Amino acid sequence: MKASLVLASVFTALVNTVSADGVEGTAEGFASEVTGGGTATPVYPTTTDELVSYLGDSEARVIILQQEFDFTGTEGSLTEEGCAPWGTGDACQLAINQNGWCDNYQSSATKVSVTYDAAATIGITVGSNKSIVGKGTSGVIRGKGLRIVGAENVIVQNIEITELNPSLVWGGDAITLDSSDLVWIDHVTTSLIGRQHIVLGTDADNRVTISNNKIDGTTSWSPNCDSYAYWGLYFGGSSDKITLKNNYIFHTSGRSPKVTGTTLLHAVNNYFSDINGHAFEIDSSTQVLAEGNLFESVDTLVDGQEGALFVPDSDGSACSDSLGRSCEANGYTSSGTWSGTDSSFLSGFSGYTIASAEAYSSVSGLVSTAGNSL
Template identity: 55%
Template sequence: MHFSQSLLACLFASNTVAAGVTGTAFGFAAGTTGGGDVEPVYPTDIDELTSYLTDDEPRVIILSKEYNYISSEGETTEDGCRPDSNTCPDDGGQDAINGANWCTNSDYPTVSVTYDKAAITPINLGSNKSIVGEGDKGVLRGKGLRIANGAQNIIIQNIHITELNPQYIWGGDAITLVGADLVWIDHVRISLVGRQHIVAGYDASPRVTISNTEIDGNTSWSASCDNHHYWALLLIGEGDKITFQNNYVHHTSGRSPKVGGTGDGTLLHAVNNLFEENTGHAFAIAEDENGRVLAEGNVFINVVTPIEEGDAFMFSAPDASANAACQDPLGYVCEVNLLTASGTLSGSATDFLSGFSGEGLTAVAASQVAASVKSNAGVGKL
């Protein structure tokens, strides 16, 4: 049975499983409860917020204002580098901080970089947390979140993460997953980051759902020199399972997403998303790794290259006849994608579709997606 987007929204809104949280986690992250029904806390400043996020107590943390970490840890000036991609240094290109020795291990020319230190080190979350914005007020400025080393049962909902050294590659990641479990990222907006909006890898994060989230690539500093952010979504965990549904990914130029991973790699269900205004590629699936993608019921508008270099690890749901392959493992016939003023989307691999058995989703027709996603994805839209 296929539900309409509006019906799904009503069902989610009417079923609150945790204090402060709207709706119920679904897809691979079904069962995530975050802080449960503990009494919500309202942090007064960044120090109290950091304490709540990192302690060992179940927490429902309500963000009712902006928490600005910029300058809280000072800034530094050091040697970085100018990558080949920065062909427009005087007109909005991205130079690079020496993250992961990226500059040291290259022949890129050295340049001086001055950046805010807070964005380089994300906050490491403890388990059993709900982080929820109130209305459209919940803003995390200049600091990202990291869920790692066995942290689990976390809900991030209705917050805006922004301004992580956007002028520099390696300037900061907004949300990082490394060896996490039961994570639901919902109605989040991410903008103006230096590196990845969301990155998952390398250790397995086997139950993750990203939904109703806005990946906003508008920027004045672009690795592709066109005000579109290149470093959007990097999903390279070993054995990750990710539901990616009802999201709005726009004004990017690459890695939207890049999918791979060693071992079992990342299994990604990209369903009913809107990809719009991408001057490069949306999907990049590493041929020497094991990223596997089912893409169905998505809309691509002005996306130059919906998938980069081949189709070996994607099922692109091309037509009703081919899409019948979804029936046994998923319980329904997959929905065809819709492409407007875009390149082609290809991929005929089906041997991994059994991995989606039990995910518990249905898709709607792509014709219903664009208006619904623009109305519902991001902050202040619960």
């Protein structure tokens, strides 16, 4: 009798351990209502085929990654004519001629042969009502990104995506969103990415929260032929509403982020460090509130500032009516200062959950806590 009770206790403990695997915390800001796979029983893929199947099917799922999934070589390699837009030096990125990019945008570029891993160029399809969660630091996807297109209610948390043809423009995007809603990207590390680390396409993505991520721009190839990746974060949607909070974005040279389309962006408490070029790029029709961020060793805070921009100084009271609180000033170390006084668009935050803000001095700790560190 005692032995059976012990076995029952062990079984209960195992069940509780398994059921505890899943998303930690809740999203702040625009995607605060996201639930992902909800209370679905966790599944544990062990092969790349299983991972692709779980992510792309029509079931609500909590998908736990407790190993590395290596897609390099799984779809073969391709060799074709590309181009060398910035030279043929060892540190210069070459380019795949995707959609005629070399022939049109870079028509004067030297034509060269390029060889690349096919798997990285198109991400894994992610369906609606999914939570993709890594355990510890073991949830790694190598050689392929995630593609969230025409989906809703998706959580991506505590994983690493790496090694997507980093020597080649158009080599692959780590996370792609387009025509999607309620997406939370949290505690994700991206590194060695050929194109964008996170890209929101031209169709509306509605409510998105990007938080606690580590965007590592360190590379051996770049348009500047140095170790700083140019392609960082590209927010190009129609009427996208994006909360960008508590991210550590470092060693890039541009697009960190580029904001275009008709995006409404709340950039709060991010740590921009060692940027050998520009951090923000803000096109017309966009609306950006940047508060409580720390800029450290950033050469150029913004390259092009055509949209509406509010960057609060020591007096952030202009936010009170729309956000229900004052805004936090940004901090600058070896980075100059930034100004933007157009607060007219802040009324666009009305009716949405607004992310909280802390003093910029609190964000330097993101060096150790951002990315797949849960």
